[in-house]
Amino acid sequence: MLGSNSRVAADLGCNGNAQSVPIGIAYAEIVVVRHGETEWNADKRIQGHLDIELNEIGRRQATAVGERLSREGKISAIYSSDLKRAFETANLIATACGGLEVIKDPSxxxxxxxxxQGLRHAAAARVCPKAFKVLRSQKTDREIPGGGESIDQVYQRSTTCLRNISMKHKGERVVVVTHGGVIQLLHRQAFPNQQSGRKVLNTSINIFHLSDGDNWVLKSWGDVSHLSEMKHPSTGFGGDRTSG
Structure with missing residues (x-):
């Protein structure tokens, strides 16, 4: 399932700052950001495709990441999941970065x-044991009962989307706002044989360099230094492959 042409930058770090991509460079720099916190994150409730908006902490997080990105180099485009929590985060980033129009993509x-979806994580195993078993399974081709997707399906649509974005924006820096489960799968594309080892926190910055579609270089992972002045930046639930 996972690409074989991926590689990892030697300077991978938690606090790497991205600058403008030099003219003539054949890769796209894609700054992937997880959405801000929602009340359901805070309540440890599974969201998935349910359309939950940001809470006040999430809006502050999104403003903080937007202000940071505005200082770190020109952004050519902003793409976002069409779910409210991501789209609102993307619009707050866009406002801070000069008012770019956010491009929605359900992929x-x-x-x-x-x-x-809608259940608290602690109750999910009891209320829907078969679905929860699939959620926790290591088999990537199993769809969750009730119209759910397999990991393979999410991997295919999300990595294809990033490849397409990279082909449109060679030599440019773009922002993509998405979700924790998706970002974990993007990590697996860059590290085919390695788990990320930690959750993707709300509004964390994860920077990928993509060239020729299948050459993925991970430059920065899980950077939340822009939240250093906010209380409890890591309390939001989610950001792993099972949480939604």
């Missing part, structure tokens, strides 16, 4: 988690 949505 950037979180995994559809079927009948688990």
């Amino acid at each position: 950037l949505r979180e995994r559809n988690l079927g009948e688990l």
